[in-house]
Amino acid sequence: MIIDLPDTTISQVAKKLVSVREEGGAVALGRVLTLIIAARNGVAEAAIDAANDASREHPMRVIVLTVGDGDAHLDAQIRVGGDAGASEVVVLRAFGDAASNAESLVTGLLLPDAPVVAWWPEAAPADPASSPLGRIAQRRITDAAASADVRDRLGLLGQEHSPGDTDLAWTRLTHWREQLAAVLDQPPFESVTAVEVRGSASSPSTALLASWLGLALDVPVAWAYEDPEQWSEGIKSVRLTRASGDILLERPEPGTAILTQPGQPDHDLHLPRRTLRECLAEELRRLDPDVLYGRVITEGWEKLGPPASAA
Structure with missing residues (x-):
């Protein structure tokens, strides 16, 4: 089931979620985490599909945030049942000034007392942990493969690494x-x-x-x-x-x-x-910091010389 909420507010979206739960049963029962996906429209659907597949192993609430230009307003969409796998999906499309505070857009929709994971399927903040969405997440997932300059991105991930950060380039290994x-x-x-x-x-x-x-x-x-x-x-x-x-x-x-x-x-x-679904599901299996990845992207990266082709 898909419910469209054009020109809405976060409060109205939260109320509609409660209404859907009451009408269709306890759809939030058993949700183990909140996954926040920050992506543009062209990437968001593929990310939602991967999250829906992963939700069969990790039932969750998925909040998708996309931003755009134009007059300030917020459009939302709620997906449950067959359109959301074993999760419930809330798609937020924020425009203009309505997109100025990403943290406030999602805070009112987080599952209470549940871990939060933030995922950037494409371009990620230089320092994910200090970004508006990263500050509220226990785990932060990026993908260096989406960067135009892979080596520079890996070096930046090492310089800005914080416990809880991980990257799908590591998961694919x-x-x-x-x-x-x-x-x-x-x-x-x-x-x-x-x-x-x-x-x-x-x-x-x-x-x-x-x-x-x-x-x-x-x-x-x-x-x-x-x-x-x-x-x-x-x-x-x-x-x-x-x-x-x-x-x-x-x-x-x-x-x-x-x-x-x-x-x-x-x-x-x-x-x-490995598929996107496999990588995402693996990352959601652990919500504590990946200590080995942290050492590889910092200590290991500092020891590693340049590639032979760049020597």
Whole structure:
């Protein structure tokens, strides 16, 4: 069910939510958090779809805030039932001066006594934690892949990092990290002496994986960007050098990886690029600060040198 509320106020939206709950049952029952999405119209629907899918694992209230130019007014829309997955969605479209105070727009709609997560699917504030929406959130989710200059954005994330910040470029690495950790947890238990990471220049995950490996293994990490004509999606390969020979985890084409180890046959692995829904659902599983990500984006990033292509 979709309910449109043109030229409205936050008070009227809150009252309508109560009315919908009374008419349709306790739709807020079991909601575990409030997710605030700050996005322009062209991105908001994709973000809502991802949130609706994730809500089947994390029932929540989703507040979507978009801003625009024009005469000061607020349009709202409430979505429940089949149009909202296992969540309830409130879309706020603020125009002119009505968009001047983002915090006041959403505060009256937050679930009481529930954690708040803020998500910027595209351009994010330079310092998310000190932004109007970031100040009221326990977790703050950004996506460096949406930045025009990936390396500058990662450097800024490290400089401005606060506990509770995270980035979907890090979340997309989960399966790569799991595979590499599983390999190193098998004999022979030799030290890694060098690491090489290659991937797309448009993928901040390439640099974050290099940063994580350098921090975790305390070894030199060489990383480079692949030719865009040869590879344009995410991470291409990771090479770990040990005394007995190199371990190579390579993705020759999107979705498929090959693991090569000394003295063993090659293994084909399913390693697809993670969907937005998967990444969002993973981030919503933990509402405490991601300490490892904080170390990777600060300590690890400071240790990591420039990519070979930029040297």
